[in-house]
Amino acid sequence: MMVMPELTFQSNLCCYLWDLVDHGIDDALDRIQGETGVTGLVIDLHCPPLEQIRPYPGVLPRTFRTQGGAQFQSEPVCYAGTRIRPVVADWLRKRNPLKSVVDACRQRGFRVGGRLTACEHPVIALRHDTAAVRDVFGDRSTRRICPINPDVAEYFRGLVDDLNANYGLDSLRIGQLGFAPIHERPQCGFSLGPIESWLWSLCFCESCRQLASRDGIDMDAVSKRVSATLEQALQTGSCSNDMPEAFAERHPELGAFLEWRSQQMHNCMIALRRACRCTLLVEEHAPSIHSGLDVRAVAHAYDAYSIACDPGDGGAQAVERAVRDALAVCEQPARLALRLDAGQGCPDHDVLVAAVVQAARMGCHSVDIGNYGLLPPVRLEWIRQAVRFAHREAM
Numbered sequence: 001m002m003v004m005p006e007l008t009f010q011s012n013l014c015c016y017l018w019d020l021v022d023h024g025i026d027d028a029l030d031r032i033q034g035e036t037g038v039t040g041l042v043i044d045l046h047c048p049p050l051e052q053i054r055p056y057p058g059v060l061p062r063t064f065r066t067q068g069g070a071q072f073q074s075e076p077v078c079y080a081g082t083r084i085r086p087v088v089a090d091w092l093r094k095r096n097p098l099k100s101v102v103d104a105c106r107q108r109g110f111r112v113g114g115r116l117t118a119c120e121h122p123v124i125a126l127r128h129d130t131a132a133v134r135d136v137f138g139d140r141s142t143r144r145i146c147p148i149n150p151d152v153a154e155y156f157r158g159l160v161d162d163l164n165a166n167y168g169l170d171s172l173r174i175g176q177l178g179f180a181p182i183h184e185r186p187q188c189g190f191s192l193g194p195i196e197s198w199l200w201s202l203c204f205c206e207s208c209r210q211l212a213s214r215d216g217i218d219m220d221a222v223s224k225r226v227s228a229t230l231e232q233a234l235q236t237g238s239c240s241n242d243m244p245e246a247f248a249e250r251h252p253e254l255g256a257f258l259e260w261r262s263q264q265m266h267n268c269m270i271a272l273r274r275a276c277r278c279t280l281l282v283e284e285h286a287p288s289i290h291s292g293l294d295v296r297a298v299a300h301a302y303d304a305y306s307i308a309c310d311p312g313d314g315g316a317q318a319v320e321r322a323v324r325d326a327l328a329v330c331e332q333p334a335r336l337a338l339r340l341d342a343g344q345g346c347p348d349h350d351v352l353v354a355a356v357v358q359a360a361r362m363g364c365h366s367v368d369i370g371n372y373g374l375l376p377p378v379r380l381e382w383i384r385q386a387v388r389f390a391h392r393e394a395m
C-alpha cells in the first residue's frame with residue numbers, strides 16, 4: 001500500500017522516549033508545544049547503547065545510560081513467524097509509556113512519527129548467533145544483523161506491524177537498512193584499503209551462503225576470492241588503492257553475488273512497505289555497493305527519503321546542496337525529509353532559521369530537528385523562530 005506523504009510542510013522535534021517520561025509527559029509536551037511550535041514529534045523506537053548528559057535542571061539521572069533496545073513492550077503475536085523477539089530497553093522494565101505519549105500528543109494536535117534502526121541492532125546481534133552478520137572468516141559482528149536472514153527480515157516486518165497495530169503512528173522512519181562499510185573497527189597493524197575494508201564487511205552468514213547458493217551463485221568462488229585478497233593484505237600489509245566497484249567488475253563471481261544481494265534487499269524493502277500502514281520514510285545510507293540497498297531503484301517502495309544535513313555547513317546553502325543531491329534519488333522535494341541537528345553542528349540561531357526556512361522554501365516534505373533531550377533549553381527558542389518563519393514561507 002502506498003501512502004501519500006502529507007502535502008503541507010511538517011516540522012518535527014526528535015525526542016527520546018526516556019526524556020519525555022522523565023520530564024513528565026504532559027509537562028514535556030506542553031513545553032514543546034508552547035516553546036517550539038513544531039507540528040509533530042519523532043520518537044526513536046529502537047536505540048543502540050548510549051549515554052547522554054541531560055541539560056534540564058531537576059531531571060534525574062543527569063547522565064542517562066542505556067544498553068539500548070525496543071522502546072515499547074512488544075506484542076508476541078506480531079513475531080509468530082520469527083525466532084527473534086524484541087529486547088525491551090533496560091530503563092523501561094515492565095512499563096510501556098509509548099502509548100500514553102502518543103495519546104498525549106494526539107490531544108495536543110501533534111503528529112507522531114517513529115524511527116527504527118534496522119540492521120544496527122546490537123542487542124539482537126549479541127543474543128541471536130545466527131542473526132549476526134558474519135565475515136568471510138566466520139567471525140560474527142557484535143552490532144549488526146543480516147537482513148537476508150529470513151528470521152531477521154520477519155522480525156523487521158513484525159516490528160513495523162506491532163508499531164502500526166498498537167501505537168497508531170502517522171509515520172515511520174527506517175534507518176540503517178542494509179549492510180555497513182565496516183561494522184566494527186578491530187585493532188589492525190596497518191591501514192586497510194578501501195577494497196579490504198569493503199570485502200571484510202561482506203556478509204557470509206549461513207543464510208547468505210545457503211540462499212545465494214540455492215539461487216545459483218558460486219559461493220565457494222566468492223569466498224575464495226574474498227579470503228585470498230584479505231590474506232594477501234594481511235601477509236604483506238600493503239593494500240591497493242582500487243575502489244570496490246572496479247574490483248567487483250574484474251571478478252564476475254563477486255559481481256553476481258552483489259547483484260543477488262541487491263535483489264534480496266529490494267525484496268526486504270518491498271516487504272516493509274507492505275507491512276507499513278502509515279507514511280514510510282527511508283533514511284539515506286552508504287552507497288549501494290556497501291549497503292546492498294539501492295535507494296533509488298526502490299524509491300517506489302517508500303513515501304519519502306530522509307537525509308541528514310549539517311546546518312553548520314553553510315545554513316541555507318547546506319540545505320540547498322543536500323536537497324539538490326537527494327533529488328537524484330527521490331526526484332521531488334515533496335518526497336524529501338531533512339534531519340537537522342540544532343545541537344553541536346549548529347553555531348547559532350540565524351543558521352538554524354536559515355536552514356529550516358530554506359527547506360520549506362524548496363518544498364521539502366518535512367524537517368526533523370534534533371534533539372529535545374540533548375539541547376540546551378534556550379535553543380528551544382531557536383527552533384520556535386525557525387519553525388515560525390518556515391511555516392510562513394511554506395504557506
Ligand SMILES: [Zn+2]
Pocket residue numbers: 133134146147148149203204205206207208
Ligand atoms: Zn548474511
